[in-house]
Amino acid sequence: MIRLDSLTKVFDTQKGAVVAADHINMEVPSGEICILLGPSGCGKTTTLKMINRIVRPTSGKVFIDGEDTTGMDTQTLRRNIGYVIQQIGLFPNMTIEENITAVPRLLGWDKAKYRERARELMAMIALEPDAFLKRYPSELSGGQQQRIGVARALAADPPVMLMDEPFGAIDPINRAVIQDEFLKMQQALKKTIMFVSHDIDEAIKMGDRIAVFREGKLVQYSSPDDLLADPKDSFVESFLGSDRALKRLNLVKxxxxxxxxxxxxxxxxxxxxxxxxxxxxxxxxxxxxxxxxxxxxxxxxxxxxxxxxxxxxxxxxxxxxxxxxxxxxxxxxxxxxxxxxxxxxxxxxxxxxxxxxxxxxxxxxxGSRFRAQQGNPMSTAPISEE
Missing domain, CATH: 3.10.580.10 (CBS-domain)
Incomplete structure (x- = not known):
């Protein structure tokens, strides 16, 4: 669904050219969540923003569902991509309903259709429509506003969503709740999602694939289990932490x-x-x-x-x-x-x-995955799905 082909961004600064993203090549299959992970300044957010052209690439291409987006009108491109940011970005002078339906109204949806869509999404994010739709963002908690931000991104039913540390500013308890609710929604919606995070535990929990960045380069692109069991180099290994074997506890049923x-x-x-x-x-x-x-x-x-x-x-x-x-x-x-x-x-x-x-x-x-990497595989006998 999303393919990045040698995507590159070079910023001109007073100190010279800075390569923020260096020939990024990756594919995200339809219906999967890809987490862009790495330390601050590694290029993950720049890469994300090049997909909806908030940052214009210096070179390279972005393909969505097989279509080269280079010549696509910017407004058309963005209206077909849901976008959620850490700062939420709700319009303070609009009601919750008006915030959620902003893109459908721009697309010319019928009033009855977009209002029904707002109610449907409120139920999906576990907020009572009658209690919240007529309120303003200032009347909601930070966690509730973040849920509205997710609902707004989903309003026009875009095939692709970009999420830039969407839950980073929320307290740990509400953060876990919203993560769980979002994963339940994703099971039904099957959106293709690029998700920036700096939290390895969040990446393991949320991602079908994890892309680890360092200094503008894509260092490793793997499933969470493969990443934890077989880090590509010492940087990835140190970034994952010495308890990476324990982190696998979240991945196994x-x-x-x-x-x-x-x-x-x-x-x-x-x-x-x-x-x-x-x-x-x-x-x-x-x-x-x-x-x-x-x-x-x-x-x-x-x-x-x-x-x-x-x-x-x-x-x-x-x-x-x-x-x-x-x-x-x-x-x-x-x-x-x-x-x-x-x-x-x-x-x-x-x-x-x-x-x-x-x-x-x-x-x-x-320990079996780690032994397997060392050439000593051992098996287990799980209960079958019958």
């Missing part, structure tokens, strides 16, 4: 390391059977008890089963934690640490036990 091999007992089983099952499956502290629907009903402690006679239904504790198949490994690791446990039951969308995640599997998977 529990289903990728969960196994179906899990021992359970029913409420009607004896404690003697619970102890035997614990031995069979190597559980040192407890075994999971499930009900008739195969849903977690409690934990039978090994110490109780060793010293007491009776049935599981009379001697169990609450399950300390569970994970869903689509929870990421950061969630898994946090729960294990919080409850001082080395395994967790995995449940499906109906709350039924479908496997388990172990601490051993988690650490094995995290």
């Amino acid at each position: 529990a289903r990728e390391i969960a196994t179906r091999d899990i021992g359970t007992v029913s409420p009607e089983d004896s404690l003697e059977k619970a102890l035997a099952m614990s031995d069979d499956f190597g559980y040192e502290t407890a075994i999971l008890m499930v009900n008739d629907q195969q849903q977690p009903a409690g934990m039978v402690m090994r110490s109780v089963a060793q010293t007491t006679k009776g049935y599981c239904r009379d001697h169990f504790q609450n399950v300390p934690a569970m994970v869903g198949l689509d929870d990421d490994l950061r969630t898994v690791a946090s729960l294990m640490l919080a409850h001082d446990i080395t395994w967790l039951p995995c449940i499906d969308d109906q709350g039924r036990v479908c496997g388990q995640v172990t601490q051993r599997a988690l650490t094995h998977h995290l």
